Every structure is written in structure tokens, then in C-alpha cells.
Amino acid sequence: MNAEGERPILEARGLTRRFGGLVAVDNFSFSVREGAIHGLIGPNGAGKTTTFNVISGFYAPTAGQVFFRGLDISGRKTSTLAAMGLVRTFQGSTLFQEFSVLDNVRVGRHLGARARFLSRLLGTDRSSEREADAKALATLAFFGLEDLADEPVSNLPHGHQRMLGMAVALAAEPRVMLLDEPFTGMNPEETRRMMALVRRIRDRGVTVMLVEHDMQAVMNLCDVITVMNFGALLVEGIPEVVRNDPAVIEAYLGSAAANGVNDAA
Amino acid sequence: MPGAGTGRLVRRIAWQLRLVFLFAALAVLPYLLSYSQQEIAVLLVINVLLVSSYRLLTLTGEWSLGHVVIMGVGAYASALLAKRLGVPVPISLLLGGGIAAATAAVLSFPLFRMKGFYFLIGSFAAGEIIRLIWKRFTEPFGGPKGLKRIDAFPDIDIGFLSIDFYEPVNYYFLALIVVSASLFVLYRIERSRIGLTFHAIHWQDRLAESVGIDTFRYRTLAFVIASFFAGIAGGLYAHYVGAVNPTRFGVDQMVYVLVWAIVGGTATFHGPILGVVVLTVINEIVLRALGLDTARPLIYGAILILSVLYLPKGLESLVPRVRERVRRWRSGPAATGEGAG
Numbered sequence: 001m002n003a004e005g006e007r008p009i010l011e012a013r014g015l016t017r018r019f020g021g022l023v024a025v026d027n028f029s030f031s032v033r034e035g036a037i038h039g040l041i042g043p044n045g046a047g048k049t050t051t052f053n054v055i056s057g058f059y060a061p062t063a064g065q066v067f068f069r070g071l072d073i074s075g076r077k078t079s080t081l082a083a084m085g086l087v088r089t090f091q092g093s094t095l096f097q098e099f100s101v102l103d104n105v106r107v108g109r110h111l112g113a114r115a116r117f118l119s120r121l122l123g124t125d126r127s128s129e130r131e132a133d134a135k136a137l138a139t140l141a142f143f144g145l146e147d148l149a150d151e152p153v154s155n156l157p158h159g160h161q162r163m164l165g166m167a168v169a170l171a172a173e174p175r176v177m178l179l180d181e182p183f184t185g186m187n188p189e190e191t192r193r194m195m196a197l198v199r200r201i202r203d204r205g206v207t208v209m210l211v212e213h214d215m216q217a218v219m220n221l222c223d224v225i226t227v228m229n230f231g232a233l234l235v236e237g238i239p240e241v242v243r244n245d246p247a248v249i250e251a252y253l254g255s256a257a258a259n260g261v262n263d264a265a
Numbered sequence: 266m267p268g269a270g271t272g273r274l275v276r277r278i279a280w281q282l283r284l285v286f287l288f289a290a291l292a293v294l295p296y297l298l299s300y301s302q303q304e305i306a307v308l309l310v311i312n313v314l315l316v317s318s319y320r321l322l323t324l325t326g327e328w329s330l331g332h333v334v335i336m337g338v339g340a341y342a343s344a345l346l347a348k349r350l351g352v353p354v355p356i357s358l359l360l361g362g363g364i365a366a367a368t369a370a371v372l373s374f375p376l377f378r379m380k381g382f383y384f385l386i387g388s389f390a391a392g393e394i395i396r397l398i399w400k401r402f403t404e405p406f407g408g409p410k411g412l413k414r415i416d417a418f419p420d421i422d423i424g425f426l427s428i429d430f431y432e433p434v435n436y437y438f439l440a441l442i443v444v445s446a447s448l449f450v451l452y453r454i455e456r457s458r459i460g461l462t463f464h465a466i467h468w469q470d471r472l473a474e475s476v477g478i479d480t481f482r483y484r485t486l487a488f489v490i491a492s493f494f495a496g497i498a499g500g501l502y503a504h505y506v507g508a509v510n511p512t513r514f515g516v517d518q519m520v521y522v523l524v525w526a527i528v529g530g531t532a533t534f535h536g537p538i539l540g541v542v543v544l545t546v547i548n549e550i551v552l553r554a555l556g557l558d559t560a561r562p563l564i565y566g567a568i569l570i571l572s573v574l575y576l577p578k579g580l581e582s583l584v585p586r587v588r589e590r591v592r593r594w595r596s597g598p599a600a601t602g603e604g605a606g
Contacts, residue, residue, distance in 0.1 A: 056475065082477035090475070096468045106458075107465045111477040113458060120457040121450060129458060172476040 007070065009034040009207050010055070010086070010176050014064035017047075017054050024050040026231035027064070032176070032224075037202050038209045039222035043251055047231040048211045049091075052180055056088040057081045068176070083111055085175035091184065093161035095153050095168070102149040104164055105136040108171030139171045143197065159190045163197065170201065177201065179210035183217045195221050219243060227251070291441060295434045303433035305549045309542065310440040311501045314447050316525045316537040318494035321451055323531050324460065325487045326467035327384050330519055331372075331392030332495055337514030338395065339365040339496025340503035345405055347416040347504070354418050358443075358500035365496025366489045368395075373485040380470075389516065399511045411510025415503050440501050447494050452534055454490065463487055517562070524565050528572045530579020539580045544568065 008031035017025040025047045032038045040048050053059045055066050057078035065074045068086050081087075096104050106113075113132035115125035140146045143163045148156065156164065162182065169177055182198065183191045195217055202208050212218050218225060218239075225242045227234040229251045235242055242248055295303050319332045343361030346352040352360065372391050379387050399406040406412070418430035418439060428435050454460060462483055465473040470480050503509050529540020544565070552558045576582065 058471070077479070078471075078474040079477050079479040082475060087477075088475050090472060094469060094472050096465055096472065098468050099464070103461065107461060107473065107478070108476045110458075110462065110473075115458070117459075120459050121453050123453070123457075125458065132458075168472065168476060 007034075008032055008067075009069055010209065011067040012051075012055065012064065013067070015051065015054060015061050015066065016063040017050055017059055018062045023231055025054065025061075028228060028231060028233055029064075030226045030233065030236060032207060032209050034207050035202065035205070036207055036223045037198060037221055038207070039218040039225040040209060040211045040228065041213075041215070041218055041225060042228040042234070046228045048228060049180065050231075051228070052088065052178055052211055056086065056178055082172055082174070085173070086178070087169045087172045087174035087176075088178035089165050089169045089180055089182070091181045093153075093158065093165065095161060095165055097153050099153060100149065101140065101145060101151050101153060101156065101164060102133075102136055104153060105139050105167050105171045106132060108139070108168035109136050111172055136171055139167050142170070142200075143167045159186060159194075162186070162194070166197070166201070170206070174206055176207045176209065179208060179212075181212055182210055183212055183214040191217055288445075292438075295437050300433065302549070303437060305545070307433055307437045307440055307505055308502070309545045310437065310444050311498050311505070312522075312525070312541050312545070313538050314444045314494055314498040314501070316522055316529075316541045317448055317451055317534070318491045318498065319522055319526055320531050320534070320537045321454065321463075321494075322487050322491040323526070324455065324463040324467060325484050326470075327380070327484065327488075328523075329488075330385055330389035330516065331395075332388075332491070333514050333516075333519040333522060334392035334395050335365050335369060335492045336495040336499035336502070337399070337509065337511075338368050338492075339499030340509045340514070341399065341406060341412065341499075342496070343500035344412050344415040344503045344509060348412065348414075349405060354416055354504055358497060358504070361500040361503075362493045362496035365499065366493035369488045369492035370485060373481075373488050377481055377484045377488075392516075392519075396511045396514065407510070409511060411508060411513070412503075413508045415507050415509070417507065418504055436505050440505070443497065443501060447497060451490075451494065455534060459483075459486070521565065524569050528568060528576075528580060530581035532578065533581045533584075535584070536579050536581035539584075543580060 010032040011030070013029050015025055015028045016023065028047070028051060030038075030040070040051065042048050050059070054061050057073075057076055057080070060075035065072050067073065068081070068084060071084075073081060073084070073086070078088075096107060099107070109132040112135065113125075113128050115128050119125045137146060137149065140149055143166065145160060145164060145167065148160065153161065153164065162185075166177075166179070166182070179198070183194055186194060191214060198208055198210070198221060210218075210222075220239075222239060224236065225239055226236045227242055227245075227248050234251060235245045235248055237245075295306055298306060315332070315336055319329075322329055322332070339361040341361075342364040343354075343357040346357035346360055347354050372388075376384060376387050376391060399411070400409050402408070418436070420430060421428040430436050430439060455463075462473070462478055465478065466480050466483055474480050499509075499514075525540040525544055526537045527540070528544060529538065530536035547568070548558065548561055548564070552560070552564060557564065572579070
């Protein structure tokens with residue numbers, strides 16, 4: 001038995017997901033240590049996004065289990081997982097585009113701002129709502145977006161929208177955050193700032209698991225990297241080991257993403 | 266900003282004054298109308314609740330074709346409770362709303378497995394099943410002929426004050442009170458975090474789910490609340506008209522609700538109300554005067570097409586424009602030159 005600190009906070013065992021005849025994820029296992037920044041990489045079509053969708057409850061696994069803090073969470077609803085502390089973000093600018101910046105984060109405070117139906121009606125939820133607003137503003141300040149609180153989201157540049165997506169997730173006070181391609185479409189300067197933010201989120205005690213194509217960023221940021229190919233585990237280890245693993249290099253050189261590894265190496 | 270607090274106070278008082286004027290106008294209104302117009306005014310007040318409750322469901326992004334049937338559930342339930350079990354009418358009205366809400370809660374299990382177009386069709390099918398049950402089971406629903414001689418609201422007679430609810434004027438005031446209270450509740454719900462959550466589910470249900478919103482539960486909640494108030498509207502209808510039948514709650518009636526909502530617009534609370542009021546006035550006053558009131562489906566169809574083409578955001582989109590006009594007209598020609606919509 002491992003010590004308490006050694007127990008993985010998030011773990012997959014023999015995870016499999018089929019779509020008809022296609023096996024998108026094939027007997028895939030990994031484990032994420034608490035407090036780590038854990039990267040999940042692989043060539044296009046390796047099954048990363050499907051894995052994320054299974055972990056976050058959008059798809060039920062065909063076989064295998066996902067454990068979160070030692071509990072089998074396979075097939076549970078996304079909203080239930082969020083309440084347990086497992087919150088994901090989405091690719092691109094998936095936001096409530098019609099809302100103001102602050103209202104986006106207020107929705108993210110859903111779990112923290114509970115009130116009875118009747119107190120919503122009578123307005124006696126005011127104190128908990130004020131607290132939710134304060135926390136939402138504090139979350140915006142963490143991302144340096146507090147001056148934009150009243151702006152409509154559609155006015156925000158792409159980089160800010162990506163940060164807001166993380167702010168919405170962070171407002172739900174997760175223990176593990178799943179980031180789906182946080183650096184895609186960013187210039188090097190934006191990527192650098194985003195990496196610093198991910199580190200600061202980890203420093204707040206949130207374990208981070210991310211799917212990403214930007215090899216440079218993944219190698220610099222992650223403590224542990226899991227590489228998957230054809231839906232299955234290829235290698236798992238620290239960046240230095242993964243970078244020089246012949247199986248990884250072969251997997252990437254055999255695909256269009258090969259130059260990513262060359263850049264990193 | 267200096268004076269922001271007083272500005273808010275002034276706006277609040279202005280808003281309250283407007284409400285007072287509105288209610289004063291609504292109180293005087295029936296005395297300016299003929300007897301038959303008073304009857305129409307009663308139905309209009311009931312329809313305001315019907316279409317406003319419908320809007321609450323549309324906040325989550327789902328459009329149902331079963332809302333009028335749900336209204337019918339409230340009407341049948343309240344009528345049967347009063348007729349068969351002798352439940353006093355005001356209580357049967359509330360229970361009718363409750364039964365409509367419970368029906369929606371049960372229906373949400375199959376229906377909210379679907380979204381968008383599939384939900385629309387599913388809600389239509391569910392509504393038709395309910396209507397078939399009314400037609401098929403003469404006991405207790407009265408079959409195709411429906412229920413007749415439904416108990417009216419009991420007269421109020423306390424010596425100096427006696428109110429007979431067979432009189433349209435009196436029923437108008439009763440309906441006005443019930444509907445105003447209901448609208449107040451609907452408004453509060455929308456302005457609370459629940460309303461924010463409904464909107465969030467509409468625009469990005471996956472993102473909403475990912476931060477812990479149980480989208481199924483909230484869709485059900487919207488459906489149940491909307492159905493409760495539709496049921497109340499149904500009860501108000503049943504105890505006023507005194508008869509209900511399956512045809513009264515058919516899909517053609519549902520189309521009218523859709524037309525009111527679309528022509529009025531559903532982005533604001535007042536949009537659908539504007540829609541039902543304007544279309545009822547056009548229908549009952551203008552068309553009736555011209556002797557064209559039997560052409561209602563034709564005219565409604567034309568209005569729907571015209572409004573979708575030329576006023577896609579509904580009558581509600583005219584409100585800010587009118588307000589701007591008034592503001593400019595008040596401040597005189599000096600204030601022109603500002604951009605208006």
C-alpha cells in the first residue's frame with residue numbers, strides 16, 4: 001500500500017470506449033498524482049479527446065473504470081462529477097457568448113451558490129448571491145479579467161476568451177481540472193502567459209490534467225506525461241524520458257504531428 | 266460614480282409608478298368595454314398567463330407543442346375535482362395547477378431524453394396521447410363532448426359586499442389578480458439565479474453541465490413550473506366558460522400560442538404578453554369590426570409570416586425604439602443626432 005499522498009487522485013484502469021466497430025480508447029490506463037500537472041498527448045486520432053469525454057462523464061466507458069479520489073466514477077453524470085470536484089474545460093471558446101464576462105463566471109459558481117427555491121423567489125438568497133458575485137470577481141481578478149467583467153463575451157479577444165473558459169471552470173472550485181487543448185491557436189506570448197496561469201492554478205492546490213498538441217508547452221509544463229496511440233497507452237513518464245522514448249518518436253514521425261517532437265527534442 | 270444610487274432609486278420609483286398606472290388602466294378598462302368585449306378581456310388575461318408560462322420553458326431553449334394540452338390538464342383536473350369531489354373552486358384551481366405540474370414531471374423523463382426538434386415532436390405526441398385519453402374515457406373525462414356545467418367560482422357575499430363571478434367584469438378582476446400574482450412569481454424566477462441557469466442551459470448545455478448544473482433537472486424544473494401556471498390558466502378558463510372538451514386544447518390552439526410568442530418575441534418578459542395583447546386586439550376589435558373574424562387563421566398566418574420577415578426579433582424589439590423616440594421628442598430637437606436602433 002502506498003502512503004496517503006501517493007494515492008493517485010485520478011486513475012483509469014482498462015478504459016475502453018467503442019463507437020460501433022471503432023475502438024477509440026482501447027484498454028487504456030493511467031494515473032494522475034495529486035498536485036501534478038499531467039499531460040496527455042498523442043498523434044491525431046489517438047483517442048485523447050474521447051478519453052477526456054469518458055473521464056468527464058460525457059460518454060460512459062464501454063469497459064474499464066475511472067477512479068477519482070479512490071471512488072469508482074465510471075459512467076456518472078458530468079454534473080455529479082463537477083460536484084465531486086472534477087471539472088473540465090472545452091476546446092476553443094466554448095462560453096456563454098450571450099452573457100457578460102461576469103455572468104459566465106457566476107454560472108461557474110453554480111455549486112457554491114446553493115439556495116432553496118423559495119428563497120430564490122423571495123430574494124432571501126441575496127447574501128449567498130453576493131458572496132457568489134464576490135467570488136466570481138475574485139476568480140476574474142486571478143486571470144486579470146476583472147476590468148472586463150461587464151463586457152459581453154463576444155467583445156473579448158480569443159486569448160481572453162480562453163482564459164475566461166478556465167475562469168468558469170475554476171469558479172466551480174475543482175480539485176482536478178481537465179484542460180482540453182488550452183494552448184491551441186495561441187501565439188507564443190499568450191502560450192507563455194497561459195502556462196504561468198496553469199502553474200498558478202496548480203499552486204492553488206488544483207491538480208491539472210491537460211490534452212495538448214503544443215509539444216514545447218507540454219514538455220515545459222508537465223510533471224508527468226502520458227502518451228497514447230491508437231487508443232492505447234504507449235508510454236508514461238517524466239518529460240525527459242518521454243521525449244527520448246523511441247516508441248514515442250516513431251509514433252509521431254509516422255504521423256503529421258512529427259515536427260512537434262522535433263521542435264521539442 | 267456620484268449619484269448612481271439616487272439614479273437607481275429614481276428609476277425604481279419610475280418603474281413602480283408605471284406599474285401603478287398600468288394597474289389603474291387595467292382597472293378602468295372593463296368599464297369602457299361592451300359585454301362581449303369584457304368576455305374577450307377575461308380570456309385575454311388568461312392567455313397572457315398561458316403565453317408567459319410558455320416563455321419560461323423556452324428560456325431553456327426547448328419549444329413544446331404540448332403546452333395547451335397541459336393547460337387542458339389543469340382545466341380538466343380542476344373541473345373534475347370541483348364537480349366530482351366537491352373540492353372548493355379556489356383550491357381545485359391550485360390543485361389543477363399541481364396536477365398539470367406533476368404530469369409535466371412524469372413526461373419529462375421520456376421528453377428530456379430529446380432536444381430541439383425531437384423534443385418538439387415528442388411533446389406533440391405526448392399531448393396527443395393525453396387528448397386521446399380524454400376522448401377515449403367517457404368516465405370521468407366525458408369523451409369527445411368533454412365536461413359541461415363545471416362549477417363556477419363561488420359568489421362572495423359578506424353582507425355589504427357581494428360579488429357574482431358569472432359577471433365577466435368580476436371574473437376579469439379575479440383573473441387579473443391570479444394572473445398578476447403568477448406573473449410576479451414567473452418574473453422573480455427569471456430574475457433569480459434559476460433564470461440565469463435556464464439561459465445558461467439554452468446557450469451551452471455542455472458547459473453548464475461541466476460546472477455542476479444538472480441540465481436534466483433544470484429542464485424538468487422549467488417544464489414543471491411552466492406547466493403549473495399553464496394549469497392555473499386552464500383552471501381559470503374552465504371555471505369561467507363552464508365547459509371543456511378535447512378540441513379546445515388541440516394543436517390549432519397551440520399554434521396560436523406559438524404565434525403570440527413569436528410575433529411578440531421571447532427575448533424579454535414582456536415580449537409574449539405584447540404579442541398576445543396586440544394580436545387579440547387586432548383579431549377581436551379590428552377584424553370583428555370589419556366582419557373578418559372568421560378569417561383568423563388566415564390573418565394570423567399572414568401576420569406570422571410578415572413578422573418573421575420584417576420584425577424577426579418580435580414586437581418587443583420595437584419597445585426600445587419607441588422609448589428612444591419618446592425621449593427625443595421630450596428633450597426637443599436639440600437632442601437629435603444620437604444613434605438610434
